[in-house]
Amino acid sequence: MQVLFWNERTQQLGDGARVFDPLALTWRDDAPEHDGKAVTASEALLRLAATRKLRRVPIGIIGPRDATQAQYDLAEQMGAALARHGLQLLCGGKNGVMEAACKGHAQEGGMPVGLLPDEEWHAANPYVAIPIATGIGPARNAIIARACLVLVAIGGGVGTLSEMALGLQFNRLVLAMADAPEVNTVERVADVDGVIARIAARLLANA
Amino acid sequence: MQVLFWNERTQQLGDGARVFDPLALTWRDDAPEHDGKAVTASEALLRLAATRKLRRVPIGIIGPRDATQAQYDLAEQMGAALARHGLQLLCGGKNGVMEAACKGHAQEGGMPVGLLPDEEWHAANPYVAIPIATGIGPARNAIIARACLVLVAIGGGVGTLSEMALGLQFNRLVLAMADAPEVNTVERVADVDGVIARIAARLLANA
Amino acid sequence: MQVLFWNERTQQLGDGARVFDPLALTWRDDAPEHDGKAVTASEALLRLAATRKLRRVPIGIIGPRDATQAQYDLAEQMGAALARHGLQLLCGGKNGVMEAACKGHAQEGGMPVGLLPDEEWHAANPYVAIPIATGIGPARNAIIARACLVLVAIGGGVGTLSEMALGLQFNRLVLAMADAPEVNTVERVADVDGVIARIAARLLANA
Amino acid sequence: MQVLFWNERTQQLGDGARVFDPLALTWRDDAPEHDGKAVTASEALLRLAATRKLRRVPIGIIGPRDATQAQYDLAEQMGAALARHGLQLLCGGKNGVMEAACKGHAQEGGMPVGLLPDEEWHAANPYVAIPIATGIGPARNAIIARACLVLVAIGGGVGTLSEMALGLQFNRLVLAMADAPEVNTVERVADVDGVIARIAARLLANA
Numbered sequence: 001m002q003v004l005f006w007n008e009r010t011q012q013l014g015d016g017a018r019v020f021d022p023l024a025l026t027w028r029d030d031a032p033e034h035d036g037k038a039v040t041a042s043e044a045l046l047r048l049a050a051t052r053k054l055r056r057v058p059i060g061i062i063g064p065r066d067a068t069q070a071q072y073d074l075a076e077q078m079g080a081a082l083a084r085h086g087l088q089l090l091c092g093g094k095n096g097v098m099e100a101a102c103k104g105h106a107q108e109g110g111m112p113v114g115l116l117p118d119e120e121w122h123a124a125n126p127y128v129a130i131p132i133a134t135g136i137g138p139a140r141n142a143i144i145a146r147a148c149l150v151l152v153a154i155g156g157g158v159g160t161l162s163e164m165a166l167g168l169q170f171n172r173l174v175l176a177m178a179d180a181p182e183v184n185t186v187e188r189v190a191d192v193d194g195v196i197a198r199i200a201a202r203l204l205a206n207a
Numbered sequence: 208m209q210v211l212f213w214n215e216r217t218q219q220l221g222d223g224a225r226v227f228d229p230l231a232l233t234w235r236d237d238a239p240e241h242d243g244k245a246v247t248a249s250e251a252l253l254r255l256a257a258t259r260k261l262r263r264v265p266i267g268i269i270g271p272r273d274a275t276q277a278q279y280d281l282a283e284q285m286g287a288a289l290a291r292h293g294l295q296l297l298c299g300g301k302n303g304v305m306e307a308a309c310k311g312h313a314q315e316g317g318m319p320v321g322l323l324p325d326e327e328w329h330a331a332n333p334y335v336a337i338p339i340a341t342g343i344g345p346a347r348n349a350i351i352a353r354a355c356l357v358l359v360a361i362g363g364g365v366g367t368l369s370e371m372a373l374g375l376q377f378n379r380l381v382l383a384m385a386d387a388p389e390v391n392t393v394e395r396v397a398d399v400d401g402v403i404a405r406i407a408a409r410l411l412a413n414a
Numbered sequence: 415m416q417v418l419f420w421n422e423r424t425q426q427l428g429d430g431a432r433v434f435d436p437l438a439l440t441w442r443d444d445a446p447e448h449d450g451k452a453v454t455a456s457e458a459l460l461r462l463a464a465t466r467k468l469r470r471v472p473i474g475i476i477g478p479r480d481a482t483q484a485q486y487d488l489a490e491q492m493g494a495a496l497a498r499h500g501l502q503l504l505c506g507g508k509n510g511v512m513e514a515a516c517k518g519h520a521q522e523g524g525m526p527v528g529l530l531p532d533e534e535w536h537a538a539n540p541y542v543a544i545p546i547a548t549g550i551g552p553a554r555n556a557i558i559a560r561a562c563l564v565l566v567a568i569g570g571g572v573g574t575l576s577e578m579a580l581g582l583q584f585n586r587l588v589l590a591m592a593d594a595p596e597v598n599t600v601e602r603v604a605d606v607d608g609v610i611a612r613i614a615a616r617l618l619a620n621a
Numbered sequence: 622m623q624v625l626f627w628n629e630r631t632q633q634l635g636d637g638a639r640v641f642d643p644l645a646l647t648w649r650d651d652a653p654e655h656d657g658k659a660v661t662a663s664e665a666l667l668r669l670a671a672t673r674k675l676r677r678v679p680i681g682i683i684g685p686r687d688a689t690q691a692q693y694d695l696a697e698q699m700g701a702a703l704a705r706h707g708l709q710l711l712c713g714g715k716n717g718v719m720e721a722a723c724k725g726h727a728q729e730g731g732m733p734v735g736l737l738p739d740e741e742w743h744a745a746n747p748y749v750a751i752p753i754a755t756g757i758g759p760a761r762n763a764i765i766a767r768a769c770l771v772l773v774a775i776g777g778g779v780g781t782l783s784e785m786a787l788g789l790q791f792n793r794l795v796l797a798m799a800d801a802p803e804v805n806t807v808e809r810v811a812d813v814d815g816v817i818a819r820i821a822a823r824l825l826a827n828a
Binding site for chain 1: 437438469470471472502529535536540543544545546547548549550556560561563
């Protein structure tokens with residue numbers, strides 16, 4: 001387990017020997033200060049988020065268009081939590097889980113990106129801040145899986161399964177919540193805080 | 208179960224009430240002749256193949272680059288069986304299961320198409336007759352899943368799993384052989400003849 | 415020519431008979447107030463930008479990786495002008511014109527999106543706020559052309575030409591600055607203000 | 622200018638010092654026989670075609686869906702000429718120039734491949750032998766441009782222009798016939814024989 005220190009004066013994250021570069025998402029060796037406050041990875045994200053210097057490599061929330069209420073609520077909370085931690089949401093930009101994730105994200109000040117299968121941006125759900133109409137249909141799932149550092153599946157059928165499998169193929173961290181499809185090697189996480197902790201660990205691990 | 212009749216004189220397939228259009232892969236109602244010989248769906252394919260009039264909608268064979276000998280042998284037999292039944296092979300055009308499928312297909316007179324992730328055709332295995340360099344990387348899997356009427360998985364990991372899931376998402380018939388990944392609703396077929404029978408049934412079912 | 419009124423109290427844009435919906439980018443007929451201040455389309459954009467309610471449908475800046483100093487400077491000014499007018503920049507995320515556009519945009523508070531050909535986000539130039547690694551190579555140009563409401567070409571060779579042609583094919587507004595390739599029907603605009611005026615007119619024209 | 626010799630006994634093409642490998646489309650140095658008959662590049666293609674050993678790297682014919690009669694006739698002749706010379710046609714699989722090219726190619730025994738923008742193969746014109754439904758819309762143009770060794774434009778508007786520009790970007794040989802769009806560096810060829818000669822030269826030039 002990595003030990004992390006937040007230096008309030010320099011607004012920098014250190015691990016006792018290195019300083020974290022929030023733009024490159026890497027650690028470098030030059031002259032750290034050791035007197036920071038010990039923080040968890042999730043807390044570190046919160047501090048970095050406040051500096052607004054963290055590179056916004058997307059985190060994906062994937063799941064069905066026809067979401068249950070439970071899936072919708074969870075996706076909304078997940079989207080909100082991403083925004084609070086300064087994390088960029090990327091999703092498919094349509095209904096159900098995608099809409100809920102955008103809604104939560106936007107309400108917490110995020111600017112959700114929707115990578116649409118459609119040819120025109122109007123097809124986005126109303127909470128998408130930045131609609132990207134790809135015009136390539138469901139093949140855009142392969143781009144979502146490629147572009148995201150972490151994919152969080154909330155429920156879902158074969159469409160979600162294909163995105164999860166693509167994510168694994170591309171060496172992304174794939175997390176499953178609720179009733180997401182069972183896939184070998186995919187970690188199942190119980191709650192939103194657990195997901196944030198896993199994302200934070202990945203982001204701060206020289207990924 | 209569909210009853211099929213092959214009329215040797217007209218070189219047409221009927222079901223007692225309709226005639227099969229091998230170009231459109233549909234049945235039409237005009238003036239069938241009833242005096243043909245009863246055939247199974249697989250036999251019907253063999254007869255249609257001999258007429259060389261069957262539309263070559265691709266059948267996909269998918270699986271790992273690092274194939275075991277057993278997977279390689281099975282893919283080679285599967286590719287050969289497709290060619291003998293006048294079926295067009297489409298695959299990823301690389302090594303392992305893809306190479307074996309192309310090898311078997313070409314040896315039986317087929318012209319295997321390889322949809323390559325690479326930017327240049329030279330990246331194809333030596334048995335690909337028609338190399339199609341897409342330049343889009345593993346995202347070409349989404350096109351293989353879309354283009355094929357039936358996908359036959361022979362072994363495989365997450366890459367194969369993503370193709371299977373994409374196939375299901377696109378309402379393709381997805382069949383699993385040997386140690387292909389477990390996916391809900393994917394039918395596991397024991398041998399080459401069983402796969403041909405399933406493909407024949409799909410092709411002749413007004414798909 | 416459209417006459418536009420900005421109502422400072424309601425923070426709404428009207429045209430005397432309708433009110434502009436900044437989220438849907440359309441005009442609706444309900445109960446306009448007529449007492450606003452007459453503004454140009456570019457001024458209207460500035461006002462809407464300040465409300466932070468304008469939907470961020472991307473505007474693309476396209477051009478060569480090997481930019482001349484003049485192209486680089488112009489792209490930087492263009493990117494900055496987009497940010498000042500609340501417009502979202504989308505580009506290829508690489509060097510030259512793309513880097514300059516991102517640099518200008520970021521310096522004025524924008525969050526430039528880079529749609530990368532590469533498989534990993536690290537390939538983005540340092541000014542890309544939201545890197546989207548597509549992994550599909552130069553085929554991502556087709557997505558840039560599709561996703562952007564307006565494409566602004568600054569210099570460029572055949573790569574830029576293909577994006578311009580794709581934009582025309584998708585009915586996007588394509589504008590050429592500096593020494594961008596000659597294409598029939600592509601409007602050549604002399605300076606940054608002229609481009610902003612053309613974008614504003616398009617955005618406010620119920621596009 | 623390359624001097625080519627066809628050895629009727631060995632069914633091999635030589636240039637006096639090397640032997641052409643029709644599968645790899647390269648020349649190798651091992652033990653040529655010099656007593657062949659001198660042939661032009663186009664004649665060499667005809668001989669290689671008869672051996673059925675030439676790798677079928679696609680040649681693209683591109684042009685508008687709404688073709689004039691003159692464009693249709695020319696595309697049909699071009700498709701036929703490709704087939705006679707053992708060359709594989711790849712096109713967009715739709716109407717107009719694409720249909721004509723497939724028609725001519727199929728009538729001369731070719732098996733035209735149609736790379737469709739659509740989600741289902743039924744959208745192909747009736748002369749497409751091997752329909753490949755990509756489901757990615759007009760973005761499939763980027764794949765056509767990538768996959769073809771040579772692109773032959775017959776007429777066309779911005780769609781054709783984008784394919785031509787993509788072809789140039791990917792270092793393909795791009796030829797323009799009839800009223801194809803003007804593009805810098807694109808060679809305009811007057812007739813079918815001229816196109817075959819240019820393709821033959823490219824194919825036999827260690828491309």
